[in-house]
Every structure is written in C-alpha cells, then in structure tokens.
Amino acid sequence: MKKIIIISFLISILSFDTYSQRYMSSLTVKIWNNSFFTAKIGNNFFKTPTNKLKMNKLEPGRYEIEIYQKSFNYYGTNNQLVYKGIVDIPNSSHVVAKLDRFKALKLIIKNKTVHTGKNDFNFKKLKHKIRSLYSDNDKLRKAKNAIKKHNFNSYQIYEIMLLFYSDNVRLKFAKYAYDYCTDTEKYNVVNSALTRRSIRELRLYLSNNNNDYNNFNIKTLKQKIRHKTSDKDKLITAKNEITSHKLSSNTIYEIAMLFGFESTRLEFIKDAYNNCNDKHNYKIMYNAFENNRNINDLKSFINSKNNYNKPSNFYSLKQKINSEYDEQNKLAIAKNWITTKKLAATQIYELLMLFSYETTRLDFAKYAYDYCSDTDNYSYLNKAFSNSRNINELNNYISAKHIKPQKFNIENLKNRIKRKSSDVDKLTLAKNEINSQKISSNDVYEILLLFNKDEYKFEFAKYAYNFCYDKKRYYIVKDAFSNQEYKDNFNVFMNGGKTKNNVNIEQVKEQIKIISFESDKLKTAKTIASTSKISSSDIYEIMKLFSFESTKLNYAKYAYDYCIDKQSYHIVNKGFTFNNSKIELNNYILRKR
Numbered sequence: 001m002k003k004i005i006i007i008s009f010l011i012s013i014l015s016f017d018t019y020s021q022r023y024m025s026s027l028t029v030k031i032w033n034n035s036f037f038t039a040k041i042g043n044n045f046f047k048t049p050t051n052k053l054k055m056n057k058l059e060p061g062r063y064e065i066e067i068y069q070k071s072f073n074y075y076g077t078n079n080q081l082v083y084k085g086i087v088d089i090p091n092s093s094h095v096v097a098k099l100d101r102f103k104a105l106k107l108i109i110k111n112k113t114v115h116t117g118k119n120d121f122n123f124k125k126l127k128h129k130i131r132s133l134y135s136d137n138d139k140l141r142k143a144k145n146a147i148k149k150h151n152f153n154s155y156q157i158y159e160i161m162l163l164f165y166s167d168n169v170r171l172k173f174a175k176y177a178y179d180y181c182t183d184t185e186k187y188n189v190v191n192s193a194l195t196r197r198s199i200r201e202l203r204l205y206l207s208n209n210n211n212d213y214n215n216f217n218i219k220t221l222k223q224k225i226r227h228k229t230s231d232k233d234k235l236i237t238a239k240n241e242i243t244s245h246k247l248s249s250n251t252i253y254e255i256a257m258l259f260g261f262e263s264t265r266l267e268f269i270k271d272a273y274n275n276c277n278d279k280h281n282y283k284i285m286y287n288a289f290e291n292n293r294n295i296n297d298l299k300s301f302i303n304s305k306n307n308y309n310k311p312s313n314f315y316s317l318k319q320k321i322n323s324e325y326d327e328q329n330k331l332a333i334a335k336n337w338i339t340t341k342k343l344a345a346t347q348i349y350e351l352l353m354l355f356s357y358e359t360t361r362l363d364f365a366k367y368a369y370d371y372c373s374d375t376d377n378y379s380y381l382n383k384a385f386s387n388s389r390n391i392n393e394l395n396n397y398i399s400a401k402h403i404k405p406q407k408f409n410i411e412n413l414k415n416r417i418k419r420k421s422s423d424v425d426k427l428t429l430a431k432n433e434i435n436s437q438k439i440s441s442n443d444v445y446e447i448l449l450l451f452n453k454d455e456y457k458f459e460f461a462k463y464a465y466n467f468c469y470d471k472k473r474y475y476i477v478k479d480a481f482s483n484q485e486y487k488d489n490f491n492v493f494m495n496g497g498k499t500k501n502n503v504n505i506e507q508v509k510e511q512i513k514i515i516s517f518e519s520d521k522l523k524t525a526k527t528i529a530s531t532s533k534i535s536s537s538d539i540y541e542i543m544k545l546f547s548f549e550s551t552k553l554n555y556a557k558y559a560y561d562y563c564i565d566k567q568s569y570h571i572v573n574k575g576f577t578f579n580n581s582k583i584e585l586n587n588y589i590l591r592k593r
Helices: 002-022 123-132 136-149 154-161 167-180 184-193 196-209 218-226 231-242 249-256 262-275 279-288 292-305 314-323 327-338 345-352 358-371 375-384 388-400 410-419 423-434 441-448 454-467 471-480 484-494 505-513 518-531 536-543 549-560 566-575 579-592
Strands: 025-031 037-041 044-050 053-058 061-073 076-089 093-099 105-111
Touching: 025 037, 025 061, 025 076, 037 053, 037 076, 044 053, 076 093, 076 105, 076 249, 076 279, 123 136, 123 154, 136 154, 136 167, 154 167, 154 184, 167 184, 167 196, 167 249, 184 196, 218 231, 218 249, 231 249, 231 262, 249 262, 249 279, 262 279, 262 292, 279 292, 314 327, 314 345, 327 345, 327 358, 327 566, 327 579, 345 358, 345 375, 358 375, 358 388, 375 388, 410 423, 410 441, 423 454, 441 454, 441 471, 454 471, 454 484, 471 484, 505 518, 505 536, 518 536, 518 549, 536 549, 536 566, 549 566, 549 579, 566 579
Parallel strands: 025 093
Antiparallel strands: 025 053, 037 044, 037 061, 061 076, 093 105
C-alpha cells in the first residue's frame, strides 16, 4: 500500500512538472522596415542591434517592452525610443510582435508548445517570501499585492494557493486572482488545490461575476476585429460584441491594442469602462498610449467616474491602505489620517500589520505615539516586530521623548475646572495648572470644551500653545469653537498673525491659463498659494494646468506649506502621471514632519 501511495505521489509531481513545461512560450520582435534596433523586454535589455529579436524560455505573463532605433542629427547618433507598451504572452504560444510604420505593435499569436524549461522571473523568491509568513492573512495580503504587479498564469496561481493552510483562504485568493490571470481558459487547474465544496463555490462566483468566464470568447472577437480594414469598423464591431458582457481589464486591454490609432483606443476604453468587472485594475489601460495627452484624458475620465473617497472611519482607512501596493504611499495615507484622530494602541497595532516591512512599521509606530490615547499600553505594539533590534529602537525612542503624563493629571484638572461657576475662574485655574507643564493638543481640546464662551476658549488656546508638545497637531483645537469668527481668528493665530483670502479656484485657473510660459505659470501659482487659503483639491486643480511633470512636482512641494488641510494632501497625487513623482512627494512630506 505504501509503495502505491509513493508511486502515485511521484507521478503527480512529474505530471505537474510536465504541465509547467508546457506553459513556456517564445517571443519574436520585428519592425516594419527590417532595420536594426535594440529593445528592453521586462528586466532584460538587449544592447546588440538586431533586425529580429527572439526570446525563448519565456514565462507567460505581462511584459513591458521598449524598442529603440538609432537616430542621426547634427551632434551625432543616439538611441531614440520608438515604442513603449505592454505585451501579454499567453501560455504555450509563439508570439510575433511587429511594429508597423504607424508605431502600433501588432501581435500574431501561434499556439505552440515550447519544451524549453521554466523561467521563474523571481517567482521562486515570491513563493519563499509567502511561505515564510506566519498567518494565512499575511500570506494572502502578500500574494494579492504581488499578483497586481505581475499577472500570473493559472499554474502559478495554483502554486501560490498551495502555500495557504486554510481552504477558505485558498478560495478567496482563487476568486481574487481570476481578474489577473493571463490564461483564464485554463483556470480549472486551480481546482486541484480546493475541496469539492470550494470548487462549486468558485465556479458559481466566476459565472455570476465574469460573463466572459463562460459566455465570451475573446479569441473569436479578436479574429472578427482583425478582419476589419478600418479602425472605425473595428470599433463598431468591438462595441457591439461587448455590450451585454462583463469583461476583465486585461480582456479590454487586449481588444484596445488591436486598433491602429490611439484616438480609437481611447474611445473604446472609455466606452468599455462600464462593462469592466475589475475597475480597480483599469489603470493598466495607460499602457495602451504613448501620447501623454491621451493618458491624461483617460485619467481625468476615470477620476470623474470614481470621485476620490477619503477614508471616513477606521475600517475604510484599513481598506484604503490595503489597496495600495507601494509601501511609502501606505505610510503617507496612514500618517495623514491619524493626525486628526485619537487612536488606541490596539488600533495602531492593526495599522502596523498592514505594512509589509518592519522598517515601515517602526517609522509609523514612532510617528503614531503622539496620537495614541493610551500610551501606557504602547508596549502592545512590540508584537508587530520579529526583530528585537526594532523593538529596542522603538522603546528607546519613547524613553527619549521624556514625556511623563503622570505629572499632569488631566482628569483631575477637568473635574476642578467643572466646579468653577464662571469662565473667568476657569481660565485662571487652567492657566495656573498648565504653567511649566507639557500638555497635548487633545488635552487642550478637552479643556476648551469646559468653557461656555468662545472668547475665553480662544484666550486659553493661545496661552496653551506654548506648553503643547505636539504643535503639528494643534489645529484640532479649532473644532472646540462654536462661532466661525473665532475659528477664523484661530487660523490667523496659527498662521503667525497673517490673514489670507479664500481662493476662487475658477478665477485662479483662468488667470493661469492665459499665461504662455510654464515658468511664468509656476511663479503665479506659487504667489497665489502663499497669499491665499488654499486646499488640497485647489492645489490638485492648479496642477492640471501645467504641461510638465517636473513643474507639477515643484508646485506640489511648494504649496504643501500653505495648504489648509494637509491631512488630505494625498489627493494631490492624482495630478501626477508617473508613480515616481508620487513617491518623491510623499518622501518630501515625510521629511517635513
């Protein structure tokens, strides 16, 4: 009996190995005039000029591709980028990618089994990272983040599912991963990692949420579109075919790349938005364009469809952070949100566990200490770290702050203030008690609520500012005032006594639009920011008037100091085309704090 079990186990391993071998593909790249070029495909850069580039042993998936040709000018020769985009490599196929004279990449896909071994492109490293995590929830989070960046084939999804302990978690990942799979026609392979009950639930989920799972034949539609001679006829065919179907972003992208002109692609991608069942992944459509104007047009369209939602509560904050892939973006969102809140140590711990790296957790744990409502329980956060060095560094950081709340009993003071009948007596007592003490913004806010009139609140707020140890958070004190006049006076006080006018964003935009040169536009925008009450949304609107990414970044950095709602400054990231700009702005803001 043991021999039978061992033999069957070995056969299953060999069969899966053979299965993975069959998934390998190859890619050939040519250009319209058969001239020589260099190219970058994925992480591979081919520096030797060639008129025909062929890659074997290629893992199916999504690859960035850049094609360069030599150009000649007065100063000599240089490599000019003639194409940049995305190529999807199906399983067991030979793909011929030919760049035509209109700079459109046309793909010819031939089904062909390539027995050339498996190239894991860091897939093994990913599996090792997931395997090293302790809980299934952490593994699931890591796997979801990875599949957003690297679209996997069915067999790779199956391999990741085997790393989870729970069948329920495997099912969750199988549902999530379908939208990022490069060969959905072979998705049945994941069933081998599930129980019968989960297989039935997965099939039901895919049938209900993905009409193209059973009813939509992408290959047939692509053939119909290719047979049309003009982009206009192709567009009509594509629109008619997808009307009654829900499609994934990947499927819509494949169809869009069959059009020769970017204007037609843009029209189709906008029209297909309502038919997409994974709108969170729709940003991959940016790769269909080389012209920044089309990319910005599509971004504006998507933003108009999905108005930015600031996390309104702790649960929505966790969802927002979890949906981000970049670690620095996660950190910036978390820091911006907690500056107006008072969180318990257990809640801060929950936020820490949303970060992938302990260095980021340590950064946030230090920052969040000033916003914790029960610092006596802050040692609870030590559970978020496996490295004892990080635990020691956090404890040393807290000790170095020399904040000793036991010297100042806020509850005792509040009870004594309540016993006073007049605001004058309350103010005198409060001033005497906090003199030479360290007090938090939250404590000031709570004391202000004990006064009846705003004029006494305002006097105490100005006095207490000098004794506050977290001045960067002092603007929360404004919420204690009931009269708008005193709220405005408080803003003037926080601004060093300088008054500012409200921004009429439409007038400002018209004023900037009529300026010809980018540098002059920037100077005008900076002047307006430094002399007006300007919000994050106003800054975002002004950024859209600039043509260059560098100018947008320059203005976003400058305007941060004058923004009246810094806690919402992550809205500004929508104004950037490139992710590097977002990261640089977030790092700049973190250094300012």
